Amino acid sequence: MQLSQRLHSPNVTAMTLVLEQLLNGLQFGVMLFLLAAGLTLIFGIMGVINLAHGSLYMVGAYAAAFAAAQTGSFLLALLAGLAAAAFIGMVMELVVLRRLYARDHLDQVLATFALILIFNQSVTILFGRQPLFVAIPPALNGSVQLLPGLTYPVYRLAIIAIGLLVALGLYLLINRTRVGMLVRAGATHREMVRALGVDIRLLYTAVFGLGALLAGLAGLMAGPILAVQVGMGEQILIMTFVVVVIGGVGSIRGAFFGALIVGLVDTSLRAFAPGLLRHVMTGSEADALGAGLASMGIYLLMAIVLLVRPKGLFPAHV
Amino acid sequence: MSENALIRTDTAAPGLSRIIALIVLAAALIALPFVVQALGQPALVPLATRVLIYAIAAASLNLALGFGGMVSFGHAAFFGIGGYAVGILYRTFADDALFLGFIPGTDQLLVTLPAAILAAGLFACIIGALSLRTAGVQFIMITLAFAQMLFFLFVSLKAYGGDDGMTIRRRNALFDLNTRDDVTFYFICLVIAALVFLVLWRIVGSRFGMVLAGIRQNERRMAAIGIAPYRYKLAAFVISGMGAGLAGALMANYLRFVSPDMLHWTKSGELMIMVILGGVGTLLGPLLGAAALVILETVLTGWTEHWQLVLGPILLLVVLFTQGGLNGLLTRLGLGRSAP
Numbered sequence: 001m002q003l004s005q006r007l008h009s010p011n012v013t014a015m016t017l018v019l020e021q022l023l024n025g026l027q028f029g030v031m032l033f034l035l036a037a038g039l040t041l042i043f044g045i046m047g048v049i050n051l052a053h054g055s056l057y058m059v060g061a062y063a064a065a066f067a068a069a070q071t072g073s074f075l076l077a078l079l080a081g082l083a084a085a086a087f088i089g090m091v092m093e094l095v096v097l098r099r100l101y102a103r104d105h106l107d108q109v110l111a112t113f114a115l116i117l118i119f120n121q122s123v124t125i126l127f128g129r130q131p132l133f134v135a136i137p138p139a140l141n142g143s144v145q146l147l148p149g150l151t152y153p154v155y156r157l158a159i160i161a162i163g164l165l166v167a168l169g170l171y172l173l174i175n176r177t178r179v180g181m182l183v184r185a186g187a188t189h190r191e192m193v194r195a196l197g198v199d200i201r202l203l204y205t206a207v208f209g210l211g212a213l214l215a216g217l218a219g220l221m222a223g224p225i226l227a228v229q230v231g232m233g234e235q236i237l238i239m240t241f242v243v244v245v246i247g248g249v250g251s252i253r254g255a256f257f258g259a260l261i262v263g264l265v266d267t268s269l270r271a272f273a274p275g276l277l278r279h280v281m282t283g284s285e286a287d288a289l290g291a292g293l294a295s296m297g298i299y300l301l302m303a304i305v306l307l308v309r310p311k312g313l314f315p316a317h318v
Numbered sequence: 319m320s321e322n323a324l325i326r327t328d329t330a331a332p333g334l335s336r337i338i339a340l341i342v343l344a345a346a347l348i349a350l351p352f353v354v355q356a357l358g359q360p361a362l363v364p365l366a367t368r369v370l371i372y373a374i375a376a377a378s379l380n381l382a383l384g385f386g387g388m389v390s391f392g393h394a395a396f397f398g399i400g401g402y403a404v405g406i407l408y409r410t411f412a413d414d415a416l417f418l419g420f421i422p423g424t425d426q427l428l429v430t431l432p433a434a435i436l437a438a439g440l441f442a443c444i445i446g447a448l449s450l451r452t453a454g455v456q457f458i459m460i461t462l463a464f465a466q467m468l469f470f471l472f473v474s475l476k477a478y479g480g481d482d483g484m485t486i487r488r489r490n491a492l493f494d495l496n497t498r499d500d501v502t503f504y505f506i507c508l509v510i511a512a513l514v515f516l517v518l519w520r521i522v523g524s525r526f527g528m529v530l531a532g533i534r535q536n537e538r539r540m541a542a543i544g545i546a547p548y549r550y551k552l553a554a555f556v557i558s559g560m561g562a563g564l565a566g567a568l569m570a571n572y573l574r575f576v577s578p579d580m581l582h583w584t585k586s587g588e589l590m591i592m593v594i595l596g597g598v599g600t601l602l603g604p605l606l607g608a609a610a611l612v613i614l615e616t617v618l619t620g621w622t623e624h625w626q627l628v629l630g631p632i633l634l635l636v637v638l639f640t641q642g643g644l645n646g647l648l649t650r651l652g653l654g655r656s657a658p
Contacts, residue, residue, distance in 0.1 A: 049455065099638055105389055105458065110594045111637040113587055117630035125624055238466065238583060245459040285476060292474020299463040299470075303448065306460050310452045 016150040021271045022264065027156045029263025030163025034218035035236060036243040036255040037170055038211025044187040044250020046204055048097055049105055051112035053215055053240065054233025055119035056092075060085035060216025061228045062123055065132045068223075074137035078220060085216020086209050093208040098201075120230050131227035159221050166214065167256055174252055183207060187250045239266070242302045248312030257313065262298050269294035343602075347508055351501045363500045364572075365616060369609045370507045371568045374514050376592035376604035378561025383590070384599030385522055386554040387534030391458045391586050392445070392465030396438040396559040398472065398581030400566025403434035405576035406478060408486045427490035427497070427506075431567050438563020439556050441468075446555035450548060462583060469581040483577020490571055497571070507568055514561060519601055521557065530554050562589075595636060597645030606644045 039053050064081030068074065096115065100108045136155045143151040174180035182203055185193045194200045219232075226232065243262050247254025274290030281289070305313060347366075354362040375397055382388045407430050410416065410423025417423060424430060445464045452460055473481050489497040497503050521527050532540045533547045540547055570576045579585070588611070596607025614632070618625030640647045 043455065049458070096634065096638070103637075105455065106383070106590070106594055106598060107637050109389075109391070109458075109587075110591055111634055113591065114630045114633035114637070117626040117633070121624050121627035121630065125627070234584075238462070241459055242463065245456060249455055288474050288476045288480060290474075292470045295470035295473070296467045299467045302463045303460060303467075306452050306456055306463075307448055310456060312456075 013149060016147060019147070019150055020152065021268050023152055023156070023160070024271075025264035025267035026260065027160050027163075027263070028267055029260040030160055030167070031218050031222060032236070032240060032243050032263055033163060033167060033256055033259035034214045034221075035240040036247065036259050037166075037252055038214045039240055040244045040247065040250055040252065040255045041183065041187075041207050042211050043244060045183060045190070045207055046097075046101055047190075048100060049108045049112065050097065051109060051237065052092065052115035052119065053211070054235075054237030055116055056085045056089050056212045056215040056233075057219035057222075057236060058119065058123065058228075058230070058233040059088050060219030061223045061232065062127060062132070062219075063216070064220035065134045065223050065228045066127070068134055069132075074139070081216050081220030082213055085219065086213040089212020089215070090205055090209045092212075093205050097208070098204070101204075116234065119233075124230050129230065131229035132223075134223035134228060136224045155224060159225075162217075162221065166217070170252055179203075179206070239298065242298050246302050246305045246312055248315040251312070251314040254312055254314030262301070265301055266294070266298050269297040273297075344512075351504055355501075360500070363504050365612065367500070367504045367507050367572055369605075369612045370504070370511045371565050371572060372589070372592060372608035372612060373605040374511050374568070375562050375565035376589050376596070376608050377515060377518055377601075378558045378565065379589050380558075380593045380598065380600075380604045381518060381521065381561070382555050382558035383593055384603075385527065385534065386530050386551055386558075388450070388551060388555060389458050390449075390461045390555070390558070391583070391590070392461035392463075393559070393562050393589050394581050394583065394585035395445070395465035395468045396442055396562035397566035397569070397585060397589070398468065398576075398578070399438045399441055400434035400563030400568075401570035401576040401580045402472065402478065402566075403437045403563070404430045404490065404567045404570040405484050405486055407433060408488075408490070409478065409484060412487065425488065425490050427492040427571070430490050431510075431564060434563045434567035435560045438566070439560040442556045442559025442563075443552070446552050446559070450551055450555065462586070465581060465583060465586060469578055469583070472578045472581060479577065481578065483575055483579070486570060486574045486576070489574060503572065507572075510564070510568065514564065515601065515605075518561075522601065526550065526553070591633065595633070595644060600645045603645040610644060 035053065035057060038056075039050065042048055042050050042053070060081040063084035064077040067080035068077035071077070092115065096111060100111055140155040140158050143153050144157070145151045172180075174183055182193065182198055185198075186200065186203060186207075190200070193203075218236075222228075222232075222236075239262065243258040244255060245258075246262065247256070247258030270291070273294045274287045277286035277290045277293075280286075309315075350366055351363050354360060354366075375393070379390065379393045382390050382393075406417055407421075407423050408425055410421070411425050412423070415423065424433075445461065449457055449460045449464065472478070478484055489503065491497060492506060495502050495506070497506065529540065529545055529550050532545075533550055537547050566580060569580065592607035592611050593604050594607070595610055596605065597603030614629060615625070618628050622628070636644075
């Protein structure tokens with residue numbers, strides 16, 4: 001999609017171009033939300049910085065790609081990706097993270113950094129360094145015309161729909177069920193929940209498993225639109241942290257709005273910054289600086305948000 | 319950082335056994351180039367140089383992280399700025415141009431090092447002044463955010479190599495010394511490292527160091543007895559950034575190359591690992607940690623392509639089962655007095 005070329009084709013008006021980028025931003029936003037929801041719950045409830053959350057995303061993507069290549073069934077690939085991510089996540093919690101809850105952030109950062117090394121190397125040994133490419137499931141292949149002049153891939157629309165459904169499901173789970181009540185209580189006052197006789201260890205493992213499941217879902221959905229490769233987790237992890245911090249640590253609602261803001265800002269800067277800069281400088285320099293500015297954009301946003309509201313937009317603990 | 323993060327700080331006057339251990343360490347470091355050359359392993363001299371440079375960076379980070387309790391996940395920014403200061407000054411010198419229109423370039427180490435320290439300090443002052451308005455997880459993330467911004471800034475600066483970085487054709491000159499020679503450059507780094515550790519030791523033992531330790535343990539209490547924590551934390555953060563900048567300048571000279579990789583967030587992670595591996599809040603811990611990580615990496619790379627699969631579990635075991643890193647381990651093995 002060369003933006004400059006498309007601008008000159010008569011059917012594409014500036015309006016549809018903006019709409020298309022908005023949809024891209026929305027799609028990226030809901031992917032970020034799936035990761036950020038798990039991360040913010042783990043942050044908020046257990047107080048753990050889990051750098052290896054991106055590895056669970058990678059595990060989901062690889063398991064689904066592998067299952068799809070072996071069986072050719074999208075449904076089996078979906079199940080394999082979800083199961084692998086949730087299983088690995090719970091094992092990770094039981095074996096390593098459980099020992100880190102009482103430690104300070106430094107130990108958590110180092111231990112989960114070590115986990116990243118282990119996951120990345122294991123995947124390299126199992127699947128090699130070459131990126132895997134995953135086909136879009138046939139049922140979701142193709143594009144639909146949303147407006148005259150605006151066609152959009154069905155698969156990306158499906159991602160947006162699934163992401164929004166998961167957000168709704170999480171909202172209901174957190175606000176309407178007993179488990180959700182415990183999660184909210186745990187995020188507000190961990191010791192009190194424990195003092196009231198709730199088996200907090202079971203709750204921790206369950207929350208971790210849920211977070212891992214969502215990360216795996218994001219990973220397996222990303223498979224067909226991005227290359228499945230080692231290191232894919234770290235790229236998106238840093239952006240997920242930005243989302244969590246902008247939204248407010250521990251807040252699902254914050255994660256949702258933070259993810260949409262970051263998704264939209266990042267996508268539109270990437271799409272429009274080089275073009276705007278071209279009005280004031282030469283092509284190649286504008287592209288380089290535009291790409292740089294677009295990459296800096298969300299970090300700048302995060303710095304501004306934190307300076308104005310140090311606890312994020314929707315702080316969970318007041 | 320939370321209040322339960324009690325970190326042992328050794329600020330007591332050095333005992334006799336400690337002084338002996340330090341003299342042994344100094345003698346070993348001075349003798350090292352000659353010993354390895356006698357053993358027919360001259361390639362170990364550059365390796366030792368790299369350990370010293372990373373030790374300077376890790377020790378500086380430790381001032382903020384271990385002694386000040388400020389978990390900065392963005393120190394690679396200062397490391398990289400130090401490196402780019404050397405690179406840009408050299409490029410300006412080679413082109414016989416003016417940087418920003420008024421700064422002439424230079425290839426003199428006695429000018430580039432202070433310039434790198436100054437530039438890193440300036441950035442540390444700006445980043446620190448803004449970041450220190452937050453604490454805890456938010457502080458970790460905002461320092462990371464600023465470092466990422468600078469990383470992408472240097473990636474997009476095509477004039478200075480962009481993504482590919484830029485080579486520095488010659489190492490900076492110092493008097494009439496041949497800095498190209500590995501042993502000479504090792505001794506330059508050794509002298510600078512010794513000075514840095516001396517300065518850090520004086521800082522930690524000073525009134526300023528005491529106040530800093532007090533703030534780390536309980537900020538509210540320090541505020542209650544009439545000390546403004548913000549200023550002390552910012553000062554420590556700036557000094558820490560300057561040290562990292564100095565290390566970056568040396569690294570640019572060592573590699574004769576600077577690239578945005580020096581500012582990447584994994585570099586911040588590596589520096590943190592060195593500090594934690596060696597022992598948070600101890601003076602010589604970062605040296606141990608830097609040596610352990612650099613040597614481990616070199617040995618494992620020669621051994622297997624999948625060296626990270628060995629390094630990962632080792633790091634994990636260090637975190638889970640040795641409280642206080644290598645320094646703590648040595649202490650518990652009964653060598654404690656000898657490892658300050």
